[in-house]
Amino acid sequence: MTADSVDLLEQSRLVLTAHPLQRIGAYATAALAGDTGPEELPAEDFERAVQLMTRQAINAALVRDSKAAHGFWLKTSYSINPNSPMNHPSNGKKSADSIRTAIEQWRSLPDPRTWPGVDCVLCGRAAVGFFGKLDVPLAESDAYRNSTPRGHAGLALCRPCLVSFHALAYGSHLTGGSCYALHSWDGRFMRRTVERQVDRNKMIAETGKVSDSYAAAREVVAFRALRRYGERLTAGVELLVFNNNNRGQSLEIHALDQPLAEWLRRTLRPANRPGFKVLVQAHASARLPGVVALARNAFTEPSRIVGAVAAHLGRLVALTDRDREQVSSAVGLLYSFVTEVMQMDAKDLAELQSTARKVAGLLSVEESGGKLNALRACMRDPRKLRAWLTRHGVRWAMNRPDKADGPLVSERAFVLLFDPAQDNPGWFHRDVFLIGVLEELTRLGWRSKTAEEDLQELDDSTDKEFTEKMEEEQ
Ligand SMILES: [Zn+2]
Structure with missing residues (x-):
């Protein structure tokens, strides 16, 4: 792809697609950088969110000990981005500079000359590459572990969609094992719920302290989110339980239809x-x-x-x-x-x-x-x-x-x-x-x-x- 034919501004503009995990990540990206919904996020705020996530990924990787108080993002990266430059098994032997460079490279916009010339499978804009398990929690089967299917290079994604997957961790309730995330087509509920989750994760990462009540059953996590939301739900709510870990990849979806979700929300008030x-x-x-x-x-x-x-x-x-x-x-x-x-x-x-x-x-x-x-x-x-x-x-x-x-x-x-x-x-x-x-x-x-x-x-x-x-x- 030539430099003239690319629209770089488009690559800094979030779009909400039909993929629940992408949507959660898009809301998380917006929550990290600004005070708007994903689709209104200005390009400079989008870039700021990317920089913040890159910086935190580097800091987490340099802790090198996932059990350390400040190893939250490192510990949880095994569930979302295994084998990434953040947590590669060889990191123990590498210098801080080489880890930093590898993460920056991983998270930066690929050179337009290397773009594959196909559309992003989620939003239809120009893809910047093909991406697999390292960036995107993929299939449910162990057969796809560590790679996309044989002969297939992965998902064609534009950068904003890719960044959304990188931000997914911020919008999920992280345990170090399975991740819990809530999805809904009710945009206002999504925005509030994801913003709260982002704030909570940031606080845990900064303080290194996980409260006892954080370690709740997945269904209770969903109940809490419904309880906190003060407005009528206009759509159902899905609880996504996923793990992209090398040891066992999984994705479960538990759905509450709108009438039930709304009844629960009111009941929990x-x-x-x-x-x-x-x-x-x-x-x-x-x-x-x-x-x-x-x-x-x-x-x-x-x-x-x-x-x-x-x-x-x-x-x-x-x-x-x-x-x-x-x-x-x-x-x-x-x-x-x-x-x-x-x-x-x-x-x-x-x-x-x-x-x-x-x-x-x-x-x-x-x-x-x-x-x-x-x-x-x-x-x-x-x-x-x-x-x-x-x-x-x-x-x-x-x-x-x-x-x-x-x-x-x-x-x-x-x-x-x-x-x-x-x-x-x-x-x-x-x-x-x-x-x-x-x-x-x-x-x-x-x-x-x-x-x-x-x-x-x-x-x-x-x-x-x-x-x-x-x-x-x-
Ligand atoms: Zn896209």
Whole structure:
């Protein structure tokens, strides 16, 4: 390619492409140098970001010890740019000058005469070379380790796209092993989230200190980002877990659709803390902290959240006044989950709630929790639940001769609870029904006199966990 035909200014202008990792890196580049989004970043700021990253790569390489306090970028470079001049195995024997020169060369704009004369595969502008694993976390297979496929020189990339991949580390939550990064088509969310991640990584690199809470499970990292974001999400959110390390290359993508991501974001806001605590308690087990289990359900099988909370609320039959607020907050969150995420028709929800209120009315005259427990036991077996409701439905009809309240279970509610048709998730509707029963019992102030001590214990452990897992690291 001749010098006249190249547009050098284009090679200092970031473009957002369809590649999630490139996009994360583009936002990170912009966050490093300026106060704008990637596509508004002036050329001089872009160059400043490149220089900053080159300088930090050199400083990290010269530490030579990835375990040293200031070896953060060196340690994490093995996960993103293995075999690069930053961390080449022969660096131990090389002079500081030769390491510096090699890194500067690696990160500088290649001479236009060496450009391949093809388009960047991501943005269509002139590519400045072909790039493989050393610069770009590539394929998932070990077969591609250390190289691109045989006979193929790699990805044709322009410089801004290449620089975006170099900046990916700044925009990712780095552990030294797997890297976690969040991606969304919601540009505002991306900008805020990546800016925060860049700031946090810079601080860790400068101070050499990693707070305990930084070492969180990947799903919790996603939860924290959602929790901090104060505006409505306009798109879904993906959690990318990747590692470009020589020992094991991987890429996993866990997606939250927009309704679920937005519901989680709101649920995680401080105003919903009482209800969120119940959601966490419901998921806590000896094996897994509640926040992590809740997050895993959200990422893999969100509809299970309602069932887990229903089972938990059922255990909390000894509700104190203080807990009533938590329960109604949790139930409010679940109802919004049912209509917004599971997209249940509001009329259908009302049918189930009406049945649940009547059933709770029957149970509330009981002295002990025995009958409630019997109902809960029936939940596992639709035939038994149906028999239970039919039996009580007859009594209900006999005691209410004016029929003003209608039957205990309406025709529609029966269909929702028991129709085996594929498009009718009866098991889910039964969970929603149970939530409604427990909600009404709580509202009526019905309680058994036992289990308060257990409840306190649960509370204490969740408070501790919430503080440990969800509070922001500074
Ligand atoms: Zn490009």
